[in-house]
Amino acid sequence: MPARHKLLSLWLLLSGVTFFAGLLCAAWLDSQIQPTGNLRLIIWGVSLASGLLIFLLGFVLEARLMRPLRHLQVQVARMAANPDAQDDYPPEGWLETLQPDLNQLRQGWRQDRALLADARIQGAKDAARIRQELEALLQVLKLPLLLCDQHQRLLLFNPAAEKLFAENPALGLGRRLEELLPAPSLIDALQNLPKDGSPRQLLLPHRNRWFLCDLRRVVASQGEALLMLEDTTERQQSDMRWRKPLSTLLPALRGHAANLATAGELLSNGGTTAELNQRLQLAMQEDSQALSGLISELAQLLEALHLDQGQLTDTWSNDLWQALTPSLSQQEISLTPIGIPLWVRADTPSLLGLLQKVIQLLQQVTNKKDFEAEIQLGNNRVYLDLIWQGQPLHLKQLKEWSELPLANEEISPKLGDILRRHSSDWWSLADLDQNFARLRMPLPAATRVYPPLPTIEARPEFHDFSIADLPPPTNELGQLALNQLELVVFDTETTGLELRKGDKIISIGACRIINGRLLAQEVFDQKVNPGRAIPPASTKIHGLVDADVEKSPPISVVLPRFREFVGNGVLVAHNAAFDLLAVTLEGAEAGIEFTMPVLDTLLLSRGLDENLEGHGLDALAKRFQLTFPPNTRHTALGDARVTAELLLTLLSRLEARGITTLEAALELQNTVMHNKKS
Amino acid sequence: MAKVLVVDDEPNIVLSLEFLMQQAGFDVTTALDGESAMALVTENPPDLVLLDISLPGISGFEVLEQLRSQESFKRLPIVMLTAHGREVEREKGLALGADDYITKPFSTRQLVEKVQALLNESSQGLQED
Known part of the structure; x- marks a missing residue:
């Protein structure tokens, strides 16, 4: 009482x-x-x-x-x-x-x-x-970079690295490198890097991909290491695609060529019997037919090799049209993309130059200002068509255009060179209605199907060098200072309060505090399909209805990702018993454990102000005048953020009372719980 | 006797094809470049053309385009017979109106069969008209 x-x-x-x-x-x-x-x-x-x-x-x-x-x-x-x-x-x-x-x-x-x-x-x-x-x-650097301290904690990563690890929630400031790239060879190499800064190279596996990693110690530092990564999966697969067939094709070609040469020699020397002549002729016929087949295979292989090893990259067709629009608008030419956008493999800068030039030429020849552009899927190829109202062009015209330079400089490639770079050619044809004509350029198709992911916005927090000043990671977490802990503050929304009677998680939100600082962008925010209906009574609290979560992944998919996000952090929640029970019950089915220490802002607040009433999240947010964006309270991420702000507020007050370590904070929580029970 | 025009800039190939077509019972004329091929087609229209792509002057593709632009040759069977084996060239030849596209080296037996099949289709088409 x-x-x-x-x-x-x-x-x-x-x-x-x-x-x-x-x-x-x-x-x-x-x-x-x-x-x-x-x-x-x-x-x-x-x-x-x-x-x-x-x-x-x-x-x-x-x-x-x-x-x-x-x-x-x-x-x-x-x-x-x-x-x-x-x-x-x-x-x-x-x-x-x-x-x-x-x-x-x-x-x-x-x-x-x-x-x-x-x-x-x-x-x-x-x-x-x-x-x-x-x-x-x-x-702006396109090379993915990671910088870690002597304890392999991430101090910096650039947007290129963020793109490379877009699907991996273990990328975060202060996180251990071994969580991101769990390769023993990497940890071993990092520990034994030469002190003079000379580089080492490793090939690292990462979720069905291969990264070539160049790592070196930063000279005149406290043991920080710089990692430069390159995704070499495609290059390796491309090598495999042609090396193996080539190694079987060449001996076969040699064999048939040798047979032909021998038979030809025997026949031209004379002195053979009529029967032998006939057999030799038959053999030559068979060998030449086999050679024809092998040459066709070789030609296909070389074409594939040419496409693989060029400067071609996957390009989303809509990006091509978008890039053309500004310069065409200046010339009052309109280009309307029609049809379904597709991925093509292209040397984008030169292809853009070619398209710009060709549309200008088309405008001069046809006297039209309005063009359409269409990408169609063909057999292993994608047809890039420029369309106008009128008649198709003659090959003679296109032959002349092929000889035109892309720019006025002497070293500029010709339009035909750019087509050849794409293993392509062009021709013009009339549409079936005879009203429209198109200029067709087949381009290599890319294997990708889905539209590109939205561009990742440049994030303000991708480095924190103060992490290097933190004490080394240790198993004795209890002795670490509270403001030096890696804290993962989380909250769950559920279908109800009866977790042991079948209520399920429908949303998990979490944010991270490193070095006493709440990282604005480092968040986990995922809705979960609970596999059961959401009762209207709980919808009143969190506002989520069945339709909001029906396309979300199930907890069996979300929970492992959340566990990866938590990493080696200490969990924090308000009234943690409930949220911890929610993830523990669901985790038990998937074999995922949450055995790390857990801080509870509700218990800590009671411990600090035992004589004050009202320790709910709303009451405390009001008491400490914590601000949060409208409509974010009672969302998992919104509540996790408010809890994080609250924790930061409590930390300084705990410190003033001599509670500076994790162990002391846990002890305070235990005392509060004990007092409450008694 | 059906008339076949062989257009190729390689005299050795022309010789072989001429011999092969004559053996198969066709009346053969030959041309070594695009201009003379166009002249021959106009003077003495053939029943089928075997057309190479790399020709001095106007290319095989251009000969094909010019022939297809004339009403009287819209249905003339034309087989592209060429060392240009890239997929895109094959597509271009067929898009410009070739009836078939055969890459070198080729099987003589298959070539003769293809020519005969096209001539049969063509004569059937004419009879139906």
């Missing part, structure tokens, strides 16, 4: 007992003395006054002292957490005189904080400039 409630009970009890004792005393005196008039009034008045007096004194104490003390406690806690918080509770009652002193304390506290912030801003200015330059460089 909170102390306030105990005090309240004691006061009521004391008032009641005194009042009734006075009542009994007055009744006894009345019966013994049988007073009359004023004496009787005095006896009754005096006997009952003590009870009433205690009752009234309690009221006065509550109004003048107890309530002001509680308000002061909230105000002081709020100030400690957030010096800029509003002053909703000025000292009142008998504490009113504290107002000037409190104001002075608050003002001093704010000034100190402001001065500290200014100093930090001032000191960080130069660093920020250097950082901006570095970021600009890293943003």
Whole structure:
């Protein structure tokens, strides 16, 4: 029972007992003395006054002292957490005189904080400039880069690396490299890198792909290592595609050619019998037919090899048209893409140059300003068609165009060269309706089918060099300082509260705190198809209906990804018992364990302010004036973020009470739980 | 006797094809470039043309295009017979109106069978008209 409630009970009890004792005393005196008039009034008045007096004194104490003390406690806690918080509770009652002193304390506290912030801003200015330059460089660099500290924790990754590991939630600042690339050879190589910065190369497997990794120690550092990655899967597969057939084709070709040469020699030497002549002729016929077949195979192989080894990359057709639009608009030419967009393999810069030039030429020849562009899927090829109203072009015209240079420079390739680079040619044909004509260029088709993923927005947080200052990762997590822990704050939304009776997770949201800083972009946000209907009662809380989750993956897919996201972090949740039970129950079926320590902001808040009431997330968010975007509360990620903000607020206050390590925080939680039970 | 025009710039191939077609019972004329092929087709229209792509002057593709642009030769069977074996060239030949596209080296037996089949189809088409 909170102390306030105990005090309240004691006061009521004391008032009641005194009042009734006075009542009994007055009744006894009345019966013994049988007073009359004023004496009787005095006896009754005096006997009952003590009870009433205690009752009234309690009221006065509550109004003048107890309530002001509680308000002061909230105000002081709020100030400690957030010096800029509003002053909703000025000292009142008998504490009113504290107002000037409190104001002075608050003002001093704010000034100190402001001065500290200014100093930090001032000191960080130069660093920020250097950082901006570095970021600009890293943003445009196409080479995927990772930088890790001596404990293999990620300090930096660039957008190219983010793209390379787009499907891997283990990419994150402060995360261990072995979670991202779990190859023993890599960890071994990192530990034995030459100190002079000379590079080492490794071929690393990563989810059915092969990355060529160039790694080197950063010279004059504290053991940081730089990794440059290249996805070589395609190159290796391409090698395999032609090496093997070529190694069987060449001996076969040699064999048949040798047979032909021998037979020809025997025949030209003369002296053979008619029967032998006939047999030799038959053999030559068979060998020449076999040679024809092998040459065709060789030709196909060489064509495939030419396409594989060129500068061709997968290009989304809509990107081609989009890239052409600005320059064509300047010339008042309209190009309307029609049909279904497809992937093609193209040397995009030169193909764009060719298309731009050809559309200009078409405009001059046809006198049209409006063209259509269509990509159609052919047999192993994609037809790129430019369409206009009118007649098809003659081959003579196209032959002339093939000889035109792409630009005026001497070294510029001819249009025909660009077509050959794509193993292509062009011709013109009329549409069946004879109203429209098209210029057709077949291009190699790409194996990809689905539209490109939306471009990943450049993220502001892709490096944090302060991670290198953190203590080494250790099994003795308990001894680590709270503000140096890797914390994963999470929340779940479920179909109901009866987890043991079949209620299921429908959404998991999580965010990460590294080095006492909430990373804005490093989040896990995934809806889950629970495989059962969402009751309307729970929809009222989180707003999710069946249609919102029906296309989401099941928990068996989501939970392993969430576990990967958590990595070696310490879990945090508000009322963690519920959320932990939710993931543990579901995890038990998939063999996924959550055995790491868990911090609970509800228990920590109770431990800090045991005399205050209201430790729900909403009440605490209000008390500490935590801000969050509208409509994000009661979403898994929204609540996880508020919980993270709350935890950061509590950390400084825990520290002020000497609770600085994970072990101490867990002990406080245990004490709160124990007190609650008892 | 059906008339076959062989157009190729390689005299050795022309010689072999001429011999092969004569053996199969066709009346054969030959041309070594695109211009003379066009002249021969106009003077003495053949029943079928075996046409190479790489020719001096106008290319085999252009000869094909010019022939197909004339109403009287729209249905003349034309077989492209060429060392250009890339898929795109085959597609281009067929798109411009060739009836078949055969790459060198080729089987003589299959070539003769193909020529006979095309001539049969052509004569049937004419009879139906």
